[in-house]
Amino acid sequence: MFDVVVVGAGPAGSMAAKTCAERGLNVLLIEKRQEIGTPVRCAEGISKQSLGKFLKVDKKWIAAEVFGAKIYAPDGTEVVMAEEMAGNEVGFVLERKIFDRHLARLAAKAGAEIIVKTAFVSFERVGDKLRLKMNKMGERWEVETKILIGADGVESRVGRIAGIIKTLKKSEIESCAQYLISDIKIDESYTYFYLGKNLAPGGYAWIFPKENNCANVGIGVLPSMAKATAKEYLDKFIEKIGVKGKIVELVCGAVPVYGEITTAVTDNIMLAGDAAYHSDPITGGGIANALSAGYHAGVVAYEAVEKDNFSSSFLMKYDELWKTDFGWKLGRNKKIQEFLLKLDDDMLNNLAKSISGINIREMSVQAIITELVKRNPSLIEILRNF
Amino acid sequence: MVKRAVVNRRKCAYCGACVAVCNLFATELIETFLEINENCNGCGICVEVCPMGALSIMEV
Ligand SMILES: Cc1cc2nc3c(=O)[nH]c(=O)nc-3n(C[C@H](O)[C@H](O)[C@H](O)COP(=O)(O)OP(=O)(O)OC[C@H]3O[C@@H](n4cnc5c(N)ncnc54)[C@H](O)[C@@H]3O)c2cc1C
Numbered sequence: 001m002f003d004v005v006v007v008g009a010g011p012a013g014s015m016a017a018k019t020c021a022e023r024g025l026n027v028l029l030i031e032k033r034q035e036i037g038t039p040v041r042c043a044e045g046i047s048k049q050s051l052g053k054f055l056k057v058d059k060k061w062i063a064a065e066v067f068g069a070k071i072y073a074p075d076g077t078e079v080v081m082a083e084e085m086a087g088n089e090v091g092f093v094l095e096r097k098i099f100d101r102h103l104a105r106l107a108a109k110a111g112a113e114i115i116v117k118t119a120f121v122s123f124e125r126v127g128d129k130l131r132l133k134m135n136k137m138g139e140r141w142e143v144e145t146k147i148l149i150g151a152d153g154v155e156s157r158v159g160r161i162a163g164i165i166k167t168l169k170k171s172e173i174e175s176c177a178q179y180l181i182s183d184i185k186i187d188e189s190y191t192y193f194y195l196g197k198n199l200a201p202g203g204y205a206w207i208f209p210k211e212n213n214c215a216n217v218g219i220g221v222l223p224s225m226a227k228a229t230a231k232e233y234l235d236k237f238i239e240k241i242g243v244k245g246k247i248v249e250l251v252c253g254a255v256p257v258y259g260e261i262t263t264a265v266t267d268n269i270m271l272a273g274d275a276a277y278h279s280d281p282i283t284g285g286g287i288a289n290a291l292s293a294g295y296h297a298g299v300v301a302y303e304a305v306e307k308d309n310f311s312s313s314f315l316m317k318y319d320e321l322w323k324t325d326f327g328w329k330l331g332r333n334k335k336i337q338e339f340l341l342k343l344d345d346d347m348l349n350n351l352a353k354s355i356s357g358i359n360i361r362e363m364s365v366q367a368i369i370t371e372l373v374k375r376n377p378s379l380i381e382i383l384r385n386f
Numbered sequence: 387m388v389k390r391a392v393v394n395r396r397k398c399a400y401c402g403a404c405v406a407v408c409n410l411f412a413t414e415l416i417e418t419f420l421e422i423n424e425n426c427n428g429c430g431i432c433v434e435v436c437p438m439g440a441l442s443i444m445e446v
Contacts, residue, residue, distance in 0.1 A: 041402075155415065166409075176437055223434045230437035230438075251399075254403035254435065
């Protein structure tokens with residue numbers, strides 16, 4: 001009998017397993033892949049602040065440090081964001097293959113058991129505990145546990161089988177394709193974002209530097225608005241802006257752009273990270289929230305085991321924690337995303353022009369919105385009516 | 387004859403987008419191998435979200 005079984009060794013799962021194990025719980029972390037961290041499904045960008053909250057930064061899994069971001073409207077109008085202190089890095093581009101393994105090792109070091117090539121299949125309730133059915137290296141396997149943490153990413157089998165979340169609609173998911181390009185010539189101190197209804201319907205294209213003339217060049221599109229596949233949009237984007245270089249890796253993936261779910265728990269079960277649609281509806285960023293959610297879920301799992309109470313009403317403490325931490329932002333950003341989706345390219349150009357040339361001192365969606373509202377007071381009314 | 391999603395494995399980049407949107411649990415990703423089971427009713431949502439265009443609906 002385990003105290004906690006965590007499904008999925010991404011950032012959310014490893015952080016949850018580490019947090020529980022550090023507090024002395026008997027923890028099992030299962031990962032369906034045979035190699036933790038690969039294949040990568042990520043552009044690997046994260047702010048310095050959110051990473052520093054949980055981890056000591058280690059150069060081994062940092063591909064690049066960035067000092068600002070440049071956003072491009074469809075007509076090329078540029079908006080620059082950089083921190084007050086020039087030369088201060090504001091974010092990192094990770095090497096997730098190494099980062100995810102590092103996190104799993106931290107969980108192992110804290111005392112969690114880890115098994116790879118083992119997939120969660122289903123569960124049944126036995127008294128006030130759970131019996132989990134899994135497939136372990138091709139064989140059926142069952143274990144009992146008091147608590148199950150679903151950190152199984154966008155595929156979110158745990159959450160959907162438990163009935164905590166609904167399957168994503170095609171307007172609630174970004175379909176993404178990305179190349180790792182080598183021999184690319186860019187200023188490596190910035191990340192780059194490109195907007196436009198034709199360029200990336202319902203999403204955006206990005207270039208994130210990984211040093212030594214390498215960069216992640218990718219795109220996300222909303223399938224409900226797209227007229228072609230993400231890969232086709234990516235190829236067009238690369239041709240349009242004239243990215244030169246050699247493709248040394250292809251990455252595909254999907255990110256939930258759902259907003260804030262009502263609850264991430266039911267009896268015995270909590271969801272964390274993409275499994276709980278914790279990624280940001282505007283940026284698609286989800287690593288930071290996955291780490292936070294994993295941490296909060298771990299803390300509440302520990303308290304639940306201490307109190308011998310695995311009911312949803314007890315686990316709702318976890319809802320409170322992730323919602324006050326970042327959940328409210330997901331809800332707000334979903335509304336802003338819905339507003340942005342209605343803008344045509346001319347409107348995007350005009351908004352960008354209104355703040356072009358101003359150096360936005362903070363790297364956040366909030367900072368851009370604040371500047372936009374300052375210069376376009378009519379936006380307040382529009383946003384309020386959402 | 388029933389409608390079913392079919393995968394072109396040479397195009398599939400095994401990302402799991404199709405798993406995320408299938409409420410019938412008809413798609414399952416096992417490592418790099420996408421399996422489509424008989425739950426599939428050919429609704430086609432997986433075709434629309436696939437970043438690679440690796441899926442299509444066919445009569446089987
Ligand atoms: C193209 C792309 C670009 C992105 N760029 C960024 C970015 O720049 N910055 C950012 O912050 N975020 C980015 N994201 C989002 C980010 O990758 C995710 O939010 C983040 O990985 C979520 O972490 P997680 O731990 O919740 O899930 P994941 O990292 O997806 O981990 C889930 C794990 O669960 C495993 N699993 C699934 N099902 C089962 C099962 N049944 N049994 C056992 N194990 C299972 C999976 O194999 C996987 O290892 C991007 C996403 C994509 C697709």
